[in-house]
Amino acid sequence: MARRSSPEVNAGSMADIAFLLLIFFLVTTTIETDSGISRKLPPMEESEEDVVIKQKNIFTVLLNGKDQLLVEDELMQLEDLRTSAIEFLDNGGGNGEDACNYCKGKRDPKSSDNPDKAIISLKNERETSYATYISVQNELVAAYTHLRNIRAQELFGESYSEMMKNYKDVNWPGNRDKLKENINRLRKEYPQKLSEVQ
């Protein structure tokens, strides 16, 4: 008799074992969300001297307990918030040393002088829902990003979001220092001045 071929191992239960492992991992793990809106809280020490800010440079956003939005004393829908914030920030109504040579707004003397002076003041009540608050924050950040994008397109031929993406990307081949400088320039021209009232 010739050599007997060894019997094949039955792999039928392999699938069961793999399923078992799969189900174990499905149960014990979560897909962790690790992205969000970053903010910086103001430090606790109250500055002694009161800074005088002209009323026209403040853009008040008020969220009441019923999740209604009051912008510059007028009721507004969330969808319109971004546009009106952009209009306010990019107004450039100042003259003399407050003049803004890169703003594309209406240059209404009753609205903000320049993006550096323009402050968005956000106030909410204790009953405001967190979802609405985040939506408003998101829209306001979006307004800044929009303006920076436009300015970046003008100066460097690519959008701010793209520049940020490149900066975060370790494999990006370009000149990082130059990019950082450009990003800082954009941030300086359109600084995020968002103050929250307690």
Add this chain to the structure above:
Amino acid sequence: MSKFNKKKKGDLPAVNTASLPDIVFMLLFFFMVATVMRDNELKIKNELPAANEVEKLDKKELVMYIYAGKPNFGYQSKFGTEARLQLNDKFSEVSDIPAFIYAERESKREELRPFLTTALKVDKETNMGIVGDIKQELRKVNALKINYTTRIGDVSLNMK
């Protein structure tokens, strides 16, 4: 002998399942790579709101998590249905935050401490009252870098 040739011609051959383990293993590897182990059990409802202007938190070990939301069903008899705070594994009061922050700072290397970020994972149905209190406590201990953790999506998802 026709004993072994009885099979009728129309019989369907059995489906070959030899590649089934491969498929399942593929799924398994996907889940192993895409997920992380749950490090603390959530005792509260934690459905995050959506936003699209988000930044990614890249240094995982430099993040402190504060959870807030309504207690889960099993805990409601004990803790009620009002939004509560969870630090690590247990329900906490807002006044416990400074101790928590100090403990977290203590556990990190000194040169990394200035880069610590606090991630607020707050359920979207929570009122801003508790969030305001948390922020106030964080300011007291000078933990100023915060991140409102959100899902990525359009804000219209929040309005329901």
